[in-house]
Structures are given as C-alpha cells and as structure tokens.
Amino acid sequence: SAALQLQGISKSYRSGSTAVPALRDVSLAVPAGTFTAVMGPSGSGKSTLLQCAAGLDSPDSGKVLLGNTEISRLRSSALTRFRRDHVGFVFQSYNLLPQLTVAANTTLPLLLAGRETDHEWLDYVLEAVGLAGLGERKPQELSGGQQQRAAIARALITRPDVVFADEPTGALDSGTARQVLDLLRHTVSALNQTVVMVTHDPIAASHADSVIFLADGQLDGSLGNASSRDVA
Ligand code: ADP
Numbered sequence: 387s388a389a390l391q392l393q394g395i396s397k398s399y400r401s402g403s404t405a406v407p408a409l410r411d412v413s414l415a416v417p418a419g420t421f422t423a424v425m426g427p428s429g430s431g432k433s434t435l436l437q438c439a440a441g442l443d444s445p446d447s448g449k450v451l452l453g454n455t456e457i458s459r460l461r462s463s464a465l466t467r468f469r470r471d472h473v474g475f476v477f478q479s480y481n482l483l484p485q486l487t488v489a490a491n492t493t494l495p496l497l498l499a500g501r502e503t504d505h506e507w508l509d510y511v512l513e514a515v516g517l518a519g520l521g522e523r524k525p526q527e528l529s530g531g532q533q534q535r536a537a538i539a540r541a542l543i544t545r546p547d548v549v550f551a552d553e554p555t556g557a558l559d560s561g562t563a564r565q566v567l568d569l570l571r572h573t574v575s576a577l578n579q580t581v582v583m584v585t586h587d588p589i590a591a592s593h594a595d596s597v598i599f600l601a602d603g604q605l606d607g608s609l610g611n612a613s614s615r616d617v618a
C-alpha cells in the first residue's frame with residue numbers, strides 16, 4: 387500500500403504581480419516501508435514537494451494522501467493534529483532548541499502532542515541513532531553529525547507513519563553523511579518506516595530504494611519502485 391500519494395498537485399508562489407510555478411501537476415506514489423529520494427536541480431520544486439507532502443504547506447490544486455487520509459482536505463487544526471501524530475520532519479538546519487538537552491529536544495514532539503514519554507522507547511531511539519548516553523548534552527556540545535542524529539531521533543520519537551527529510555546530509559562531511567544515510571536506511575528496515583528524502587547528492591540518493599526526479603516543477607522520471615502513476 388502507498389504511504390504517500392500525490393495526485394495532480396500544482397503550486398505557484400506570488401512574486402509581485404506574477405505567479406512563479408513551483409510544482410506542475412505532479413502525481414506519484416511512495417510504497418510503505420521504503421526509502422525514497424527526491425532529486426533535481428536547485429529551484430526544481432523539491433522543497434515545495436516535500437512541504438506539501440508533509441502538510442507543512444498546501445498545494446493550490448490536487449490531492450495529498452498520507453495513508454488513507456487526504457491531508458489536503460484537512461482544516462489547519464486537524465492538519466496540525468494529524469501531523470503531530472503521523473508525520474516526522476528532519477530539517478537541514480536541525481532546528482534543535484539550544485537551551486534544551488538532546489533528550490528534551492527529542493521528546494518535544496510528544497510533549498506538543500500531549501503524549502507521555504516512554505523512556506524505554508526514548509533510550510531505544512537514542513541508541514538507534516547513535517546517541518546512547520548523550521541525552522543530557524546540549525546541542526552545542528554535539529558535533530554537526532550528532533546534531534543531525536538528534537534531529538532524526540526527534541522525527542522518529544512519535545513513531546510517525548512517514549519521515550520527511552530535507553537535505554539531511556547537506557551540512558555534513560561525506561563520512562558523517564554516510565553514517566546518517568545508513569541510519570535512515572536502517573530505520574526503514576528496523577522500524578518499518580517510510581522515509582522520503584530530498585537531496586541533490588547522487589551518493590546520498592544511492593542509499594535509497596528508489597529515486598524520483600524533478601525538473602522545472604514536473605516529474606522527470608524515476609528509478610526503482612516509486613510509481614509516477616496513482617496507486618489505488
Ligand atoms: P528546490 O527545493 O528544488 O530548490 P523549491 O521548491 O525551493 O525548489 O523552489 C521551486 C520554485 O519556487 C523556485 O522557482 C523558487 O524560487 C520558488 N519558490 C520557492 N519558495 C518560494 C517562496 N516562498 N516564495 C516565492 N518563490 C518561491
């Protein structure tokens with residue numbers, strides 16, 4: 387079954403009196419339990435696609451489905467709730483709060499969702515991302531790679547259906563980047579997660595099960611098991 391379906395989504399941004407198209411009639415399906423990369427040149431619409439797919443932004447037209455839920459129909463409060471329960475997001479710039487410990491940063495989505503922290507699960511997630519024993523550190527006491535691992539732990543803590551990652555290795559050296567990609571890869575199999583990652587790095591994309599290419603806001607082919615047609 388599909389974890390994510392985009393059905394004919396389009397989106398433009400206003401720039402003065404003109405509309406700049408960012409996505410043009412994009413349809414695709416990402417099977418559950420897979421690791422998918424989205425590639426394309428700068429300005430091709432990768433970030434916009436990820437933001438629309440994660441419910442952080444809404445398309446002008448078309449449908450976005452996460453599992454069986456058509457999130458593009460949800461009102462903002464319902465969408466916020468849905469996102470908190472079902473979606474994880476890893477930002478390129480980590481977005482960790484400097485005054486909070488790694489453990490507190492990681493469990494923040496649970497707090498926001500009004501859910502209890504399961505400390506065994508927290509320890510499991512921190513261990514899975516290679517941060518065992520570092521939960522009481524502050525972000526500035528970690529390396530860049532460790533901060534990105536903390537951002538991934540935070541995206542996994544709610545056991546979301548889908549994890550979206552925007553250039554998760556963009557700020558990392560190649561060795562650390564590979565560890566983070568191995569971690570995402572491992573997450574997909576160990577936790578049966580669905581991960582969708584934007585990257586412009588072909589080496590990063592080579593860790594994925596399938597790659598979707600964007601050019602000029604349109605789908606420009608795919609490799610692997612991602613489908614560019616709707617899956618009912
Ligand atoms: P990518 O992630 O592939 O670099 P983006 O989705 O960021 O592509 O951008 C796609 C297009 O939309 C580009 O032409 C970009 O300049 C434009 N765009 C993106 N975000 C905005 C915005 N907030 N306001 C205006 N134009 C935007």
Ligand code: ADP
Pocket residue numbers: 428429432433553
């Ligand atoms: P990326 O290549 O990772 O998408 P960008 O530098 O294109 O990063 O975009 C960074 C941020 O700036 C995004 O939030 C995007 O929406 C916004 N943005 C991109 N292009 C434009 C634009 N032409 N005008 C206004 N905001 C933009």
